[in-house]
Amino acid sequence: MDVLALVERIGEAPTAALLGLLTGVIFGVAAQRSRFCLRAATVEFARGQLGDKVAVWLLTISTAIVWVQGAQALGLMYSADARMMAVPGSWSGAILGGLMFGVGMVLSRGCSGRLLVLAANGNLRSVVSGLIFAVVAQMSLKGILSGPRDYLAGLWVTSGGRNLDLIAFFRLPELSGLVFGILMAILALIIARKNRLGARRLIFGAGVGFAVAVGWVATYELAQVAFEPVQIESATFSGPSAHTLMFFLDRDAVLEFDVGLVPGVVIGSFLASILTREFKFQGFDTESNMRRAMFGAVLMGFGAMLAGGCAIGAGVTGGSIFAGTAWMALFCMWIGAMATDILIDQRGRAPAAA
Structure with a gap:
């Protein structure tokens, strides 16, 4: 895609959204x-299994x-210019927020991205949880919860005014990230083969990773071609959910990019569910499940x-760009999710995984 030609034809903001x-x-x-889902992978791992869900996530x-x-x-991007790397990262935020998110995604039966995908498939539980997630995310970004968020995030931040680049920190060769990714892919394929995972699902699982690269x-x-400053970013559903919500509420x-990302996921997932005849309206089974999902969505949003x-x-x-606090947050999400599954779901006090 010729980005410069697109900018000259429709403008910078519409190009970003497109x-x-x-x-x-x-x-x-x-x-x-x-069926990519971090929550499903963590639950599977917490129950002593290396099955198809772990394989897809890996x-x-x-x-x-x-x-x-x-x-x-190949020089197609430079991760040091990404906003995630160019600003200080928060270790305290990654630890506390990661744990909260991990707990929340198990309670809500899906992470924020999975909720968006399921909502487009007719899952009304995910619609409710997703809306609550977006509202709380906006409250945490610019609303009443922004103060507590700033305080907790400021307890422990990275030094030097930037996030920590793990590859540079450990003084590894430039191509070590690529080698690490290849080794992880080999491990994923070994687990997939043991679970007799079909090629089609593997291809689509890799497609999720490809979408992240497309965004970057x-x-x-x-x-590189825009006159106004442009954030270098890719797929995420915390800030974009809040921004998309406000786009439809605020005429100014x-x-x-964020405003195009969320509707794009909905459109893609909806079309896929329609073509495969998987679109189906679903609601909450019980009142307790609804309370659980709503509380989980609040934890995920903040x-x-x-x-x-x-x-x-x-x-x-x-x-994918080896941001230090991102890997810390991911680790804590796994810990929070596994602990929640072990302490709550495995004790038989919650509904079985869907």
Whole structure:
């Protein structure tokens, strides 16, 4: 795609939104068909299994790393310019927010990205949880919860005015990130083979990682030709959910990558569910399930904004450029989710995984 020609034809803001839409559609289709879900992978692992859900998650994050690190090696992007790397990261936010998000996604039966995909498939539980997540994320960004978030995030931050680049910190060769991604992909394929995972699901799982790379490269290319400053970013669903919500509520809101990303995921997932005849309206089974999901969505909304990203934003997008706080947040999401499954779901006090 010739980004410069697109900017000259429709303008910078519409181009950013269109690139977000493209990234979102790819993500939506791939996530719907692969059933990619961090919550499902953590629950499976907590129950002593290395099954198909772990394999899909490993393949997604590994292919994101391979695509992104490969693009950087080819000069198609430069991760040091990404906003996630160019500003200080919060270790305290990553730890506390990651734990909260992990707990919340198990209670809500899906991370924020998975909720968006399921909502487009007719899951009304995910619609309710997703809206609560977006509202709380906005409250944590600019509303009443922004003060507590800033306080907790400021307890322990990275030094030097930037996030920690893990590859540079450990003084590893430039291509070590690419090698690490390839090794993770091999592990994912070994687990997938043991579980007899079909090629189609593996391809779509890799497609989720590819969508992350598309977002990074697209926004980097736009930043090189745009007159106004452009954030170099990719798929995440904490900030974008809040921004998209405000875009439809505030007439002064402007088009940006985030505003295109969320509708793109909905469109991609909806089309995939329609074509495969998987679209089906579903609601809450019981009142207790509704309370559980709503509380989980609140934890995810605040936790994601505190951690600097959701299961996708920190766990895959931030992980693909080896941002230190992103990997810390991802680790804490796993810990929070596994602890919640062990202490609550495995004791038989919660509904079985869907």
